[in-house]
Each structure stands twice: as C-alpha cells, then as structure tokens.
Amino acid sequence: MMPVLESKVALVTGAGRGIGRAIAERLARDGASLIIVEIDGKTAMESSAAINKDGGTATPLAIDVAGEHSGDEAIAFATSTYGGIDILVNNAGIAPNRRVLDTTLEEWERVLRVNLTGTFLFCKAAAPVMAKRGGGRIVNIASISGQRGGTGRGAYGTSKAGMLMLTRIMAVEFAPENIAVNAIAPGPIRTDITDHSEGTVSSYLDRIPMRRYGTTGAIAAAVAYLVSPECDFTTGVTLNVDGGFDSTGLIFSQDDLRASDPE
Ligand SMILES: NC(=O)c1ccc[n+]([C@@H]2O[C@H](COP(=O)([O-])OP(=O)(O)OC[C@H]3O[C@@H](n4cnc5c(N)ncnc54)[C@H](O)[C@@H]3O)[C@@H](O)[C@H]2O)c1
Structure with missing residues (x-):
C-alpha cells in the first residue's frame, strides 16, 4: 500500500x-519528504541522518525561527x-x-518572538506556496499552558494562547485556499x-485523570492524523493530547467516593 503522505513535502x-x-520521524514513515528546521545545526543533522538511514527522506536546515526572514528562507529552501x-x-x-515579576523584558520578547512570531512568520511564508499547489496543512504545537493559568507561565502561556487564537484566525482566512490550520495542546510529555x-510531577498527576505523562509518539500520532487525507473537514480546532487535563475539575479520592455510597 502507498504511504499516505507519498509525494508530500513537510517542514517541521x-x-x-x-x-x-x-x-x-512519523511523517517521514508516512511517506513525506522532510525539512528539519533547527536552531541547533548538530541535532538537525542527526535527526535528518536518522530518517535517511531509516529509508526516509530528510534535509536539515539550521536556522532560528525568530529571524525576520527565516520563514521566507526556509520555505524557499523547501521549494x-x-x-x-x-x-x-x-x-x-x-x-x-x-x-511574571521575575521576567525581564528581554526574556518576555524572546519567548513571544520564538513561539508566536516564529509561527506567524513561517505560516505567512508557507501559505501562498501551499495555495499555489492546491492547498496544505498547518499544525501549531501549542500547550495546555496556553489554556489555563499556572505559575511561571507568564511569557510561555501567553505565547501559546496567542498561537491558539492565530490558529483560528488563519483557519478562517486560509480556508478558501484549501489550507487547514489546526493546533495541538500537549499536556506534560517526557522530553x-x-x-x-x-513536587511538580505530583502537581501535574493530581490534575491528569490518566495519571501519567504522555509520550512524544502520542503527539506525533495526533499530527499524523491532522495532516492525513482522512482528516478532511477539520480546521481551526485545538486537539488536546493531555491525558484528560482539559476536562478535569475535582478528582475525589476513591475513599471519599466510597464513603458517600448509599449503605
Ligand atoms: N514537553 C512538554 O511537556 C510540552 C508540553 C506542551 C507543549 N510543548 C511544546 O512542544 C514543543 C516541543 O517541545 P519539546 O518538549 O520537544 O522541547 P525541546 O526543548 O526538547 O525541543 C525544542 C526544539 O526546538 C528547538 N528550538 C528552540 N528555539 C528555536 C528557534 N528559535 N529556532 C529553531 N529551533 C528552535 C530546540 O533547539 C529544540 O531542538 C515546544 O513548542 C513546547 O512548548 C511541550
């Protein structure tokens, strides 16, 4: 059977x-040719080499996504x-x-620049090229930190919340060009x-009904679905891959639940 992404070009x-x-790695296994964009040239080469060794097709590109012309350069490189x-x-x-009170202006601006502005610049460069090819798929990796207030997440959570709104707006604006734009909000993933x-692990697990951290493979599988031909009528959504975090309120202990059982 032909891989689902045969003849597609993907940039991650x-x-x-x-x-x-x-x-x-997942998109390469599904048949796409990959551009591996990374600020760290060494890991970009390692990642590409691993895909090529595994029978896939990948090319590294060492670039900072926050650079003013990085999006244009990366899409020109893919082309x-x-x-x-x-x-x-x-x-x-x-x-x-x-x-927030310990965050410098410099750090605030860097986080927003990489996470949010980088996303904006890459989408802005990619969408016209996708449109000329009859359409495309964009997936933005946000975070549960962009959906809830949490300590230490001033710059990061704000950048991720911005990504979620940008996803919706681009979904609406790009729909006529057959470009679907979706987001994924991962919960804690082991990386x-x-x-x-x-203390932090137990704080997370208290709020996650599945009582564990997720795997990188779970996020890759969600992306693989959102970019697959089968995902044909979905745009502007945020898919939470978070063990149930987004649905959670109070989680009563089994003891308390048993104590309230009728005799
Ligand atoms: N790990 C988690 O629990 C988790 C949860 C929610 C969201 N996320 C999001 O998932 C994404 C990946 O997270 P991860 O856990 O794999 O982190 P990671 O730090 O292991 O990987 C991030 C990669 O991005 C590269 N990078 C950083 N700045 C860059 C820049 N300016 N230009 C180009 N490349 C740059 C890094 O070199 C690194 O290889 C991030 O956007 C993160 O916010 C992660």
Whole structure:
C-alpha cells in the first residue's frame, strides 16, 4: 500500500530533538519528504541522518525561527530542495518557567518572538506556496499552558494562547485556499524540557485523570492524523493530547467516593 503522505513535502521546526523529532520521524514513515528546521545545526543533522538511514527522506536546515526572514528562507529552501511545501508543523519553542515579576523584558520578547512570531512568520511564508499547489496543512504545537493559568507561565502561556487564537484566525482566512490550520495542546510529555521535580510531577498527576505523562509518539500520532487525507473537514480546532487535563475539575479520592455510597 502507498504511504499516505507519498509525494508530500513537510517542514517541521524544532525537529532536532524531543517532540519535533518524533513528529518528523512519523511523517517521514508516512511517506513525506522532510525539512528539519533547527536552531541547533548538530541535532538537525542527526535527526535528518536518522530518517535517511531509516529509508526516509530528510534535509536539515539550521536556522532560528525568530529571524525576520527565516520563514521566507526556509520555505524557499523547501521549494529549491523538494519543489514546494504541503505540510508545516510549527513546533520550535522555548519554555522558561518564571514568575511574571521575575521576567525581564528581554526574556518576555524572546519567548513571544520564538513561539508566536516564529509561527506567524513561517505560516505567512508557507501559505501562498501551499495555495499555489492546491492547498496544505498547518499544525501549531501549542500547550495546555496556553489554556489555563499556572505559575511561571507568564511569557510561555501567553505565547501559546496567542498561537491558539492565530490558529483560528488563519483557519478562517486560509480556508478558501484549501489550507487547514489546526493546533495541538500537549499536556506534560517526557522530553528534555520536562525534567520536573517530584513536587511538580505530583502537581501535574493530581490534575491528569490518566495519571501519567504522555509520550512524544502520542503527539506525533495526533499530527499524523491532522495532516492525513482522512482528516478532511477539520480546521481551526485545538486537539488536546493531555491525558484528560482539559476536562478535569475535582478528582475525589476513591475513599471519599466510597464513603458517600448509599449503605
Ligand atoms: N514537553 C512538554 O511537556 C510540552 C508540553 C506542551 C507543549 N510543548 C511544546 O512542544 C514543543 C516541543 O517541545 P519539546 O518538549 O520537544 O522541547 P525541546 O526543548 O526538547 O525541543 C525544542 C526544539 O526546538 C528547538 N528550538 C528552540 N528555539 C528555536 C528557534 N528559535 N529556532 C529553531 N529551533 C528552535 C530546540 O533547539 C529544540 O531542538 C515546544 O513548542 C513546547 O512548548 C511541550
């Protein structure tokens, strides 16, 4: 059977490690040719080499997504390498954990610049090229931190909330060009940025009905669905991949639930 993304070109930002690498590997297995965009040239090359060794097709591009012309340069690179772009995944992100009062203007601006402005610049560059090819798919990797208030998430959560609204607005604006724009809001996923203390882990697990962290593969699978031909009538949504966090209110203990059973 032909892979579902055969002849598609996909660009994933921040694909040198963690969630982005898992997404790139999954889309490559599904048949797409990949551009691995990364600020860290070394991991971009490692990630690309792993995909090519596995029988896929990938090309690294070392670039900072926050640069004024990075989006244009990356899409021009995709066009000269593979002839265009069909799938864009905005995954590159930075996530400092700092209270609002301790956040410097410099840090605030950098977080918004990488996470939100980077997404804007890549979408702005990619959409006209997708439109010329008859359509495309954009997936923005946001976060549950963009949906709820939490300590230390001033700049990060605000940037992710901005990504969620930008997703909706672009979904509406790009629909006539047959470009679907969706977001994923991951809960805690085991990667290099979630080296959490015991206290933080238990704080997360208290709010997650599935009582565990997620895997990078779960996010990659959600992206694979959103960019697949089967996902044919979905745009502007946020798919939470969070073990139930978004639905959770109070979680009573089994003891309390038993205590209130009628005798
Ligand atoms: N891990 C989680 O629990 C979690 C939860 C919710 C959302 N997210 C989001 O998922 C995405 C990936 O997270 P991760 O856990 O894999 O993080 P990570 O730090 O392991 O990977 C992020 C990658 O992005 C790259 N990157 C950072 N800034 C860049 C820039 N300016 N230009 C190009 N590349 C850049 C990094 O070099 C790195 O390879 C992020 O947007 C993050 O906010 C992660």
